[in-house]
Amino acid sequence: MGPGTLRVSVHDDAVRGQAWGPGADWLLDRLPELLGAADDPSAFVPRHRLLAFTHHRLPGLRLLRTGLVLESLIPSILEQKVTTGEAYRAWRLLVRKYGEPAPGPAPERMAVMPAPRTWALIPSWEWHRAGVDDKRASTVLRAVRVAARMEEAARMSPEEARxxxxxxxxxxxxxxxxxxxxxHGAVDAVTTGDLHLPGIVGWALAGDRDADDSVMLSLLEPYAGQRHRAVRLILLSGRTPARRAPRMPHGDIGRL
Structure with missing residues (x-):
């Protein structure tokens, strides 16, 4: 497997995939899972009016599974304790500078994520130029040094992978x-330690904009086995509380 570019289009209700590069065959083989074929939305039983309405409004919503760990892990590390915009900017700058051009008829400046060795060789000043502090950069470097062990997690259960x-x-x-x-397309993996998510879930399900992680998990308990899907439906419903001053940090508390 190597880098590849995938183009997906719909023709007469049929999905068509085209791929280029050394990873083309792998991408086409995994296309069904990339589009959520391994997910089963019918397994979700809504127990709240908002979730029932959103689930009915979005019957085609499926959780995808990429089968690639580092491609999700590194962006998630970059998102620790910063805004989404800052993380996206860092990812864009680093991938464009150190990734190779995407193969095939890809859009201009589209690049493939750098290989683990390339991440390990990025100099410290380039991390700072991208707005990435030493703690996040060091976490990425520790992860890419054991890249093979990280990618092995794709073949584990979500709990074992975590x-x-x-x-x-x-x-x-x-x-x-x-x-x-x-x-993994993990339908039950709930994000804890987030700045906004507990308040969003608390507001949607109980009118509690000050909910913390423990309250959020209690509210999601009826959806055990499908809690991530419940959260996704809440986020897609558009029912979010008004912005308030943050009460807790975003990211992995106490692990940096």
Missing amino acids: ARLELVSGIGPWTSAETVQRS
Whole structure:
């Protein structure tokens, strides 16, 4: 397997995939899972009016599974304790500078994520130029040094994968959950330690904008086995509380 570019289009209700590069065959083989074919939305039983309405409004919502750990893990590390915009900027700058051009007829400046060795060789000033502090940069470097062990987690259950990822210092429950939600399509992996999520879930399900992680998990308990899907439906419903001053940090608390 190597880098590849995948183009997906729909023709007469049929999905068509085209791929280029050394990883083309792998991408086409995994296309069904990349589009959520391994997910089963019918397994979700809504127990709240908002979730029932959103689930009915979005019957085609499926959770994808990429089967790639580092491609979800590194962006999640970059998102620790910063805004989404700052993390996206860092990812964009580093991938464009150190990744190779995407193969095939890809859009201009599209690049493939750098290989683990390339991440390990990025000089400290380039991390700072991208707005990445030493703690997050060091966590990425520790992860890519054991890249093979990280990618092995793709063949584990989500729970086992999270335990494997959290062996790396700087990777805690927040980052491991954000990773397996994408790499594994983990329908029950709840993100804890987030700045806004508990208040969003608390407001949607109980009118409690001051909910913390323990309250959020209690509210999600009826959806055990499908808690991540419940959270996704809440986020897609658009029912969020008004912005308030933050009460807790974002990311992996105490692991940095």
